[in-house]
Amino acid sequence: MNETAYKNQLADYIAQRIDITPKEREIIANAYSIKTFKKKQFLFEQGHICDIEAFVVSGTFRIFYVDTKGLEHVLYFAFKDWWAGDIASFNSAEPSGLSAQALEDSIVLVIDPTKKEELLKQVPALERLFRLITQKHLTVLQKRFLLTVSANAVERYNELIKRSPGIEQLVPQHQIASYLGILPESLSRMKKQLLK
Amino acid sequence: MNETAYKNQLADYIAQRIDITPKEREIIANAYSIKTFKKKQFLFEQGHICDIEAFVVSGTFRIFYVDTKGLEHVLYFAFKDWWAGDIASFNSAEPSGLSAQALEDSIVLVIDPTKKEELLKQVPALERLFRLITQKHLTVLQKRFLLTVSANAVERYNELIKRSPGIEQLVPQHQIASYLGILPESLSRMKKQLLK
DNA sequence: CGCGGGTTTGATGATGCTCAAGCCCGGTGG
DNA sequence: CCACCGGGCTTGAGCATCATCAAACCCGCG
Numbered sequence A, B: 001m002n003e004t005a006y007k008n009q010l011a012d013y014i015a016q017r018i019d020i021t022p023k024e025r026e027i028i029a030n031a032y033s034i035k036t037f038k039k040k041q042f043l044f045e046q047g048h049i050c051d052i053e054a055f056v057v058s059g060t061f062r063i064f065y066v067d068t069k070g071l072e073h074v075l076y077f078a079f080k081d082w083w084a085g086d087i088a089s090f091n092s093a094e095p096s097g098l099s100a101q102a103l104e105d106s107i108v109l110v111i112d113p114t115k116k117e118e119l120l121k122q123v124p125a126l127e128r129l130f131r132l133i134t135q136k137h138l139t140v141l142q143k144r145f146l147l148t149v150s151a152n153a154v155e156r157y158n159e160l161i162k163r164s165p166g167i168e169q170l171v172p173q174h175q176i177a178s179y180l181g182i183l184p185e186s187l188s189r190m191k192k193q194l195l196k
Numbered sequence C: 001c002g003c004g005g006g007t008t009t010g011a012t013g014a015t016g017c018t019c020a021a022g023c024c025c026g027g028t029g030g
Numbered sequence D: 001c002c003a004c005c006g007g008g009c010t011t012g013a014g015c016a017t018c019a020t021c022a023a024a025c026c027c028g029c030g
Helices: A003-015 A022-031 A087-092 A113-122 A125-150 A153-163 A173-180 A184-194 B003-015 B022-031 B087-092 B113-122 B125-150 B153-163 B173-180 B184-194
Strands: A033-037 A042-044 A053-058 A061-066 A072-078 A099-102 A106-111 B033-037 B042-044 B053-058 B061-066 B072-078 B099-102 B106-111
Touching: A003 A022, A003 A033, A003 A053, A003 A106, A022 A113, A072 A125, A072 A173, A072 B125, A087 B125, A106 A113, A113 A125, A125 A153, A125 B072, A125 B087, A125 B125, A153 A173, A153 A184, A173 A184, B003 B022, B003 B033, B003 B053, B003 B106, B022 B113, B072 B125, B072 B173, B106 B113, B113 B125, B125 B153, B153 B173, B153 B184, B173 B184
Parallel strands: none
Antiparallel strands: A033 A106, A042 A099, A053 A106, A061 A072, A061 A099, B033 B106, B042 B099, B053 B106, B061 B072, B061 B099
């Protein structure tokens, strides 16, 4: 894979969702830059301004929040063809409440707020794209929230495995526990119990 | 208040967020219809398709989910100048996972999916508006989710009171409990404890 | 080979649920 | 105007789930 291939991946992703001209494909490709991240490297960090929005070309990130007691809570995992960022910080230039860390060597396309505004002016059709993407994110988070308040850890675990089969090969168990909202010890015990 | 005043309220809300021409104000006003709801009446119901998106002119709604055990979970309250709807159902025409019920006599402006698409074609600037609104909703829900998984009921209660002072005058206690993700009994005990 | 992070196991405890009963209070009808 | 009804709030006792603290284990990597 080379630079052009990465940018085609993004352009294809977009073309599947809205109509764009070849000219617009090119403008979009030029607006984003390629960045690579080694395993454990941070895409952005809680407490700092998150001035990037990233499209994951390959690899995986965990996006998480560290609470006042120092505990980490995974908000979501960003896989290939997903987005990673903190909208609140990106749009307001206030310190981010989230961190994003590579779980393996990864490649992303990034854009900063200024460039994104320029891009939206040049290609207004993208307003619609980002509206649709944000709506999708909102519905996913809404389901996740309602599942979290209505189901216990076992049910949430089963739901995760059903929705993301193979995730246990990709993500260490203590981070799955963090995603489920329980401690690693609890997940370990739970899995033992499920083998009964 | 009359029909024009209601529609001006929406147009003003929009004008505060994006630039629109007088002509566009009028198109927007014509796209929405006025509906009134008596206390306890449903704006939309779980299991049915939610083919409306509502702007609350006056009054309050609770938007909630009934889980598989029959327990209700309030996702959010929609006050004056807020939106109420189920994006997932509205956009996909699939049965809604949420219900919305008036907590008092209320007035809303509603639009259906077809009319909304028409409106977006006639006033493309609204793509941006709805992107910004959805982003705002997403950041609010994100904070709510992270608070829910990282803080206990007392902390969540204090946060709610701080963010929405006066809510206890407007919303019955068992629905505040539902919003907090605990049972009415637990909230009652909690408040007694806080008076120590 | 030994270090260190991740996982497992155990004992104990806090938080909030379940089930059950009583109470308060506003609305309704006689 | 009062009696009754019913929903919502309170209180209590016991319980389930998951957290906490602590120790042992496993295993890849330097």
